[in-house]
Amino acid sequence: MTPLLEVRGIDKSFGPVQVLHDVAFSANAGEVTALVGDNGAGKSTLVKCIGGIYPIDSGEILFDGKPVHVHGPRDAAALGIEIVYQDLALCDNLDIVQNMFLGRERRRGIMLDEAAMEEQAQETLTGLSVRTVKSIRQQVSSLSGGQRQTVAIAKAVLWNSKVVILDEPTAALGVAQTAQVLELVRRLADKGLAVVLISHNMNDVFAVSDRIAALYLGRMAAQVRTADVTHAQVVELITSGRSGDLGITQ
Amino acid sequence: MRAGPSQEDIRRHNLGALLRHVHLGGPISRAELTSRMGLNRSTIMALTSDLTAAGLVREELPRETGRAGRPSLVVRPESSRVYVFAFDVGPDRLVAARVGLGGVILDRRELPRRRGPFELPELVGALAGFARQMRRKTRPDTVCVGAAAAVAGGVRKGDGVITFGPNLMKPHQEVPFGEELGRRLGLGLPVSVGNDANLGALAEHSRGLGVSVKDLIYLHGDVGIGGGIIAGGHLLGGHDGYGGEVGHMVVNPGGRACGCGSHGCLEAEVGERALLEAAGRAKADQNGDAQQGKHGREAVRAVVDAADRGDIVAQEALKRVGDWLGLGVANLINIFNPEMVIFGGMLREIYLGSAARVRSQLTLHAMTPQRERLRLRTSALADDATLVGAAELAFAHVLADPLEVLARAGG
Numbered sequence: 314m315t316p317l318l319e320v321r322g323i324d325k326s327f328g329p330v331q332v333l334h335d336v337a338f339s340a341n342a343g344e345v346t347a348l349v350g351d352n353g354a355g356k357s358t359l360v361k362c363i364g365g366i367y368p369i370d371s372g373e374i375l376f377d378g379k380p381v382h383v384h385g386p387r388d389a390a391a392l393g394i395e396i397v398y399q400d401l402a403l404c405d406n407l408d409i410v411q412n413m414f415l416g417r418e419r420r421r422g423i424m425l426d427e428a429a430m431e432e433q434a435q436e437t438l439t440g441l442s443v444r445t446v447k448s449i450r451q452q453v454s455s456l457s458g459g460q461r462q463t464v465a466i467a468k469a470v471l472w473n474s475k476v477v478i479l480d481e482p483t484a485a486l487g488v489a490q491t492a493q494v495l496e497l498v499r500r501l502a503d504k505g506l507a508v509v510l511i512s513h514n515m516n517d518v519f520a521v522s523d524r525i526a527a528l529y530l531g532r533m534a535a536q537v538r539t540a541d542v543t544h545a546q547v548v549e550l551i552t553s554g555r556s557g558d559l560g561i562t563q
Numbered sequence: 564m565r566a567g568p569s570q571e572d573i574r575r576h577n578l579g580a581l582l583r584h585v586h587l588g589g590p591i592s593r594a595e596l597t598s599r600m601g602l603n604r605s606t607i608m609a610l611t612s613d614l615t616a617a618g619l620v621r622e623e624l625p626r627e628t629g630r631a632g633r634p635s636l637v638v639r640p641e642s643s644r645v646y647v648f649a650f651d652v653g654p655d656r657l658v659a660a661r662v663g664l665g666g667v668i669l670d671r672r673e674l675p676r677r678r679g680p681f682e683l684p685e686l687v688g689a690l691a692g693f694a695r696q697m698r699r700k701t702r703p704d705t706v707c708v709g710a711a712a713a714v715a716g717g718v719r720k721g722d723g724v725i726t727f728g729p730n731l732m733k734p735h736q737e738v739p740f741g742e743e744l745g746r747r748l749g750l751g752l753p754v755s756v757g758n759d760a761n762l763g764a765l766a767e768h769s770r771g772l773g774v775s776v777k778d779l780i781y782l783h784g785d786v787g788i789g790g791g792i793i794a795g796g797h798l799l800g801g802h803d804g805y806g807g808e809v810g811h812m813v814v815n816p817g818g819r820a821c822g823c824g825s826h827g828c829l830e831a832e833v834g835e836r837a838l839l840e841a842a843g844r845a846k847a848d849q850n851g852d853a854q855q856g857k858h859g860r861e862a863v864r865a866v867v868d869a870a871d872r873g874d875i876v877a878q879e880a881l882k883r884v885g886d887w888l889g890l891g892v893a894n895l896i897n898i899f900n901p902e903m904v905i906f907g908g909m910l911r912e913i914y915l916g917s918a919a920r921v922r923s924q925l926t927l928h929a930m931t932p933q934r935e936r937l938r939l940r941t942s943a944l945a946d947d948a949t950l951v952g953a954a955e956l957a958f959a960h961v962l963a964d965p966l967e968v969l970a971r972a973g974g
Binding site for chain 2: 440488489492495496497499515516518519520521537539540541542543544545546
């Protein structure tokens with residue numbers, strides 16, 4: 314199977330500090346790939362390189378097996394790569410539909426096509442079996458943390474995206490809402506998307522992931538199938554970059 | 564000696580098959596039915612008009628298809644007219660629901676239940692009372708075609724007698740629950756009874772995550788742990804109907820005492836009591852009523868929540884329970900090689916809160932080929948899985964012989 318998204322030999326420096334060293338990473342359609350690593354290991358930088366926020370110094374990005382150039386977020390979006398950041402970037406004073414179409418509104422002539430947008434937003438939420446949101450004309454300020462996360466994820470899915478990258482989607486959520494978000498993450502992959510999940514919570518990682526990619530000090534320590542590793546091995550990879558036969562060989 | 568099925572048998576079978584498509588798959592066009600069932604158009608037309616005449620389905624013009632040609636009629640289940648009663652008897656709650664053809668929950672009643680052995684007349688009275696209330700609210704043209712109950716205990720195949728239920732009744736009793744409930748309902752319908760976890764498996768298989776999955780295991784956590792095993796598309800019932808009691812698989816010989824009389828059963832090591840005791844939260848239980856709410860789903864959720872917030876005792880409790888759960892699931896995977904394992908009831912919270920431990924155990928103890936393509940999921944039907952399963956059991960007769968059952972129900 315060709316990975317839907319693959320990066321090879323990515324190097325990235327900020328001034329004299331090299332943050333990513335020859336990083337390889339891939340994500341398959343229909344799978345959740347967990348991206349784990351300690352603070353400062355380079356998870357967010359890698360994701361921002363994929364999303365076109367940071368230009369890469371060297372290396373290549375392949376989408377569906379073909380090399381692509383991502384020079385900015387719009388390039389990434391055009392390919393079908395959506396990133397949901399930790400801060401979610403939702404507007405509190407707008408309702409759910411307005412948020413989902415923010416900056417990409419549907420038009421009919423010079424007017425906004427509210428009906429079409431509402432229908433499509435509803436369709437997306439229904440398709441994801443989201444039952445927690447009462448009305449899609451609700452203001453985002455009235456939503457709970459879990460509902461906001463849900464809206465942000467639905468927004469990413471709305472655009473026929475193929476790869477969805479989620480940065481710590483369950484941080485700061487209670488148990489009930491964490492469960493809902495994790496189930497949503499799993500459903501995205503089961504619908505055929507390639508999902509990349511950044512998380513520090515090993516239970517979340519093991520609950521929904523098919524593969525785990527562990528970064529250690531800017532290097533990819535290992536990318537393994539979740540079914541083949543134990544919690545202890547993953548923790549070792551995160552903290553020392555090695556675990557038995559796995560990991561960085563010096 | 565018979566040469567083969569008669570024409571009448573074939574017609575009955577086809578009517579049932581068509582109704583099953585509509586019941587499980589929702590509204591569907593005649594053209595689609597033709598291709599799915601592999602029958603010709605005139606047969607489909609004859610079958611649908613029989614079902615329409617009986618009031619089981621109705622045909623409508625579809626909304627704009629945007630395609631050329633005369634649109635094919637869409638066949639819809641008569642959800643608001645044809646219904647069953649579904650009941651769920653759990654350790655902490657009683658649920659009764661009126662479920663329409665197509666699986667729509669039309670109405671429901673719920674009552675929290677005090678832990679401890681039930682009194683049959685009281686229990687049956689409460690359920691029948693709910694059914695009466697819901698029935699009074701229906702229109703005169705509606706028809707009840709079946710009734711079934713999910714019970715957190717062992718149910719003997721054939722007669723709906725509950726023969727054990729450590730979390731529901733006194734030991735060494737045989738309770739003719741199905742018969743008694745049927746009598747009190749007074750609908751002239753037999754009441755089918757099934758084990759709750761078995762019915763949960765059936766529900767996930769027909770309407771949940773396991774729709775296209777032929778081999779799945781559904782694990783249901785309430786006070787105890789129950790299981791339902793679907794193998795090759797069929798529920799594994801066993802010789803007497805007690806199959807799938809995975810909660811009483813011994814994982815820790817000489818371990819904690821179990822309600823069934825044995826020691827170290829999966830239920831004893833993973834069930835609610837094990838978790839709450841390990842988390843140091845079980846003592847309050849003995850104070851009785853004043854401590855209501857200190858057990859059940861809320862208490863389990865509170866432990867997971869505390870662990871998430873950094874409570875070390877709660878974390879250790881979850882790790883312990885997760886290890887045993889993983890070991891139990893590893894055994895099941897090695898024996899049954901399922902495509903999917905679904906965690907339902909309170910096991911949903913426990914799995915999500917201890918997945919690292921559970922899956923580590925699988926990596927260590929499940930054989931590689933079996934775990935290669937295994938999918939672990941949490942229930943799509945959540946707390947309604949067992950109730951939905953009961954409704955499916957109640958509809959089973961209708962789907963086997965639609966016209967006969969409807970005629971008997973007076974529709």
